[in-house]
Amino acid sequence: MPEPRRAEVSGAGGSAAGQHAAESGLDLKPSGRVHVPSSLEDGLPTGASVGNAFVDDPVFSCRDVSVFYGDKEAVRSVTLDIGQRQVLAAIGPSGCGKSTFLRCLNRMNDTIPGARVTGTITLDGQDVYDRRRDVAQLRARIGMVFQRPNPFPKSIYENVAYGPRIHKLTRSRADLDELVCTSLQRAGLWSEVKDRLNTLATGLSGGQQQRLCIARSLAVQPEVILMDEPCSALDPIATAHIEDLIDELRASLAIVIVTHSMQQAARVSERTAYFHMGRLIEIGDTDDVFTNPQHRLTEDYITGRFG
């Protein structure tokens, strides 16, 4: 039985009871019996997870990140790195905090009254939550794709041109045309829409709308794209399109994808993080997490005992 590697960082809230539970024997290898978790008790000290949370040269480094909505702690002491040009999948049952965690990375939680984030998140070594930071500029470096496709009720062209326009990325109309074209090409949508760039984006199919939203993010030339269950409203063919697209995009940027589908996580990601009730339980190479999970909760989730 290999000893799990724990994250070095231990949260301030690491309780004696938690430590004790950790030492007195984690049931890391599943016994085969059906286990239905009934409490938050995961046997880990606060802030620790099994697997390898760290990478060399990360884009994002999260240390001891907790998110509160008022008094409720939605994410507790998450520590992990997100690597360059790498796809990280965040999986876990509903309400486990994976979407909340994702929204911390580009400070979208700022828009929710009462939301509070503690711990540190750095993007390329710079503190994301620095008071002096221009949040709009930060978000421009981080693309985001939402659960439901949300194109603006404008033309296809104007949707993609929105970001470049507000950030004044292009000097001339020809440059903008070029950028819109390459963004649509990168999103694999160009051949389908090149003849109707001036029609309303809301007339596209759901899958096309979602790829348009990805093109819209790409037009701002982000370093990372956050995807919050991007395929949950799409049919299998549209989902396959998006997954192919993720596979192409990983060559040029990092992607964090929250998904309910374990198959999807297994197909698209290099690393997988398993969240459970606001805590990061296990993180590691996707192959390892799915074939050889080290924590009982991960095992139970991926084998479909709950979730």
Added chain:
Amino acid sequence: MKFKVWLGVVAGVLPAALVAIVLFLAVYSWPAIHFNGPGFVVRDVWNLGNLYANPVTVHGVQIQPGASYGILFLIVGTLLSTLIALLLAVPVGVGAAIFLAEAVPDHLRMWISFFVELLMAIPSVVFGLWGYVVVIPFLSRHLFPFLALTIGRVIPFFAGPTGSGYGLLTAGVVLALMIVPIIAATLRDALVNQPASMREAALALGATRFEAMWRVTLPGARKTLIGATFLALGRALGETMAVLMVSGNALNYLPRNVYDPISTMAAFIVSQLDSALQDPTGLAVRSLAEIALVLSIISIIVNAAARLILVVWGNVQRSMAV
């Protein structure tokens, strides 16, 4: 069945009332319409004639000698004061709505919105009195001379003399204040109810809150803005008492600049009813009724146009989406 009949009666009363009012006005003012002819709306002299002479018969209608009824100056006064009110009220109303929707925390928004809406509850005569006591002295002493020296140099219609303070611009300002809450309250609701996903999409692309509001949320609510503007337009066209108290109540006079006294159709009906009743032939009152008819028709056209615009735009958007 009985219930349905009663509902039908209740629902039918309102359209019937509209038709009845317009019909009554048309029938009652028929002798005036016949005597005044289509020139009624292009002549700019309102003259009751010699009330001490014996009535004479012209075109089969009894009139006082010299009587002539034209309301061009009223139409001009009504349209110009309404236009000024809209030009002032739409930007202010949109700004207030954006402020309420975006900058005010939820728990305060309810209270501030409440006070904005209370502004709608103030009787118009109170606005009139306030305009009379506060707005007119301020505008005539401070703002009008300034405007005449600045904008007046560029746009002749704003050049002096700045007059007494009773006039077109004052009426426009007071009217604007009365219709700002209509625009602000209606648009605020529409902004708050815009789908959050559009705003999120803009923010995630690195838009500032203002950019998200100006280029995504506000365009999403533009139908409501147009509807609210027409609602405000209807209110401004028909506003009587406040305008009567601050407009200078001009008779037979077309404004030469923005400070000149005017009168509007609604205000004129009130201010002239007493003297019109002195006309023994009754034609003066019937001519006032003809003004009321014209005003009603303009208001109905404005409202119908508003609805038509919304319907047509709605269809355009839907057909484009297919």
